[in-house]
Amino acid sequence: MSEAAPQAADGGASPPLIRLRNIVKVYGEGGLAFKALKGVDLDIAQGEFVAIMGPSGSGKSTAMNTLGCLDRPTAGEYLFKGVHVEGLDRDERARLRRRYFGFVFQGFHLLPRTTAQENVELPLLYRGESAAQRHQAARRALEAVGLNGWEHHTPAELSGGQQQRVAIARAIVSNPVVLLADEPTGNLDTQRSEEIMELLWKLNHEQGITVLMVTHEPEMAAYARRIVRFKDGLLDTDVPNASVMLRAAALSAGHGLAQGREG
Ligand SMILES: Nc1ncnc2c1ncn2[C@@H]1O[C@H](COP(=O)(O)OP(=O)(O)O)[C@@H](O)[C@H]1O
Numbered sequence: 001m002s003e004a005a006p007q008a009a010d011g012g013a014s015p016p017l018i019r020l021r022n023i024v025k026v027y028g029e030g031g032l033a034f035k036a037l038k039g040v041d042l043d044i045a046q047g048e049f050v051a052i053m054g055p056s057g058s059g060k061s062t063a064m065n066t067l068g069c070l071d072r073p074t075a076g077e078y079l080f081k082g083v084h085v086e087g088l089d090r091d092e093r094a095r096l097r098r099r100y101f102g103f104v105f106q107g108f109h110l111l112p113r114t115t116a117q118e119n120v121e122l123p124l125l126y127r128g129e130s131a132a133q134r135h136q137a138a139r140r141a142l143e144a145v146g147l148n149g150w151e152h153h154t155p156a157e158l159s160g161g162q163q164q165r166v167a168i169a170r171a172i173v174s175n176p177v178v179l180l181a182d183e184p185t186g187n188l189d190t191q192r193s194e195e196i197m198e199l200l201w202k203l204n205h206e207q208g209i210t211v212l213m214v215t216h217e218p219e220m221a222a223y224a225r226r227i228v229r230f231k232d233g234l235l236d237t238d239v240p241n242a243s244v245m246l247r248a249a250a251l252s253a254g255h256g257l258a259q260g261r262e263g
């Protein structure tokens with residue numbers, strides 16, 4: 001692999017996977033109106049791993065909701081694969097979301113009293129896939145997150161780290177192009193957090209999934225290739241993460257992830 005991320009075969013003339021231009025998001029109206037995003041520009045290429053940092057209230061989740069087509073901006077342009085998302089209606093955005101995006105949240109958001117397997121199958125149910133297809137894809141996704149043998153357990157029977165891995169399996173079961181994770185380790189202790197980060201790292205490096213992750217913790221942001229900081233509804237800094245290169249080099253010289261962990 002060369003050092004530069006492989007771009008389109010046309011020499012990079014094609015647009016990036018994601019392009020935000022002067023994105024503004026206003027919540028509420030009149031005297032109560034609040035500008036959460038004040039004109040954000042951001043390009044993200046396919047295959048990137050971006051950590052999004054910044055103080056509480058700086059607009060990180062608002063930006064994630066916009067990127068994931070959950071919400072539409074008040075003004076500005078959002079191009080996803082060259083398509084103007086800001087011009088799509090609710091149903092069109094939902095279709096785009098189901099086809100290209102996976103979501104992971106701080107609080108896991110699993111259905112209670114529902115097995116890991118069934119939770120992971122859910123996005124495929126919405127897509128109208130057959131039971132056989134759903135079972136097979138869910139089993140594969142659970143295997144990818146290291147939960148072989150836990151398929152029939154409900155969230156209450158799983159640890160926080162395992163619940164988040166079920167949530168990641170649910171996010172990747174539909175083969176998304178982009179994984180959006182909003183503080184995915186916010187409810188986990190250090191060791192479980194690192195396991196989740198290694199998993200996200202592996203999905204990015206081995207499967208090429210573009211990962212955008214909000215985090216408050218520098219230790220977690222250290223897994224990303226690029227660190228973007230928000231401040232008061234604007235991008236403050238946007239820098240490549242040098243330390244991750246060392247990690248990539250060490251890993252390619254040594255062994256894989258997932259299996260190699262002790263404890
Ligand atoms: N649905 C909403 N209605 C009104 N204000 C909101 C809403 N969501 C977020 N905000 C406000 O927008 C600002 C940015 O919020 P958010 O994007 O959640 O920040 P962050 O994720 O960086 O903590 C905050 O001041 C927050 O209170």
Ligand SMILES: [Mg+2]
Nearest residue numbers: 060061062182
């Ligand atoms: Mg937030």
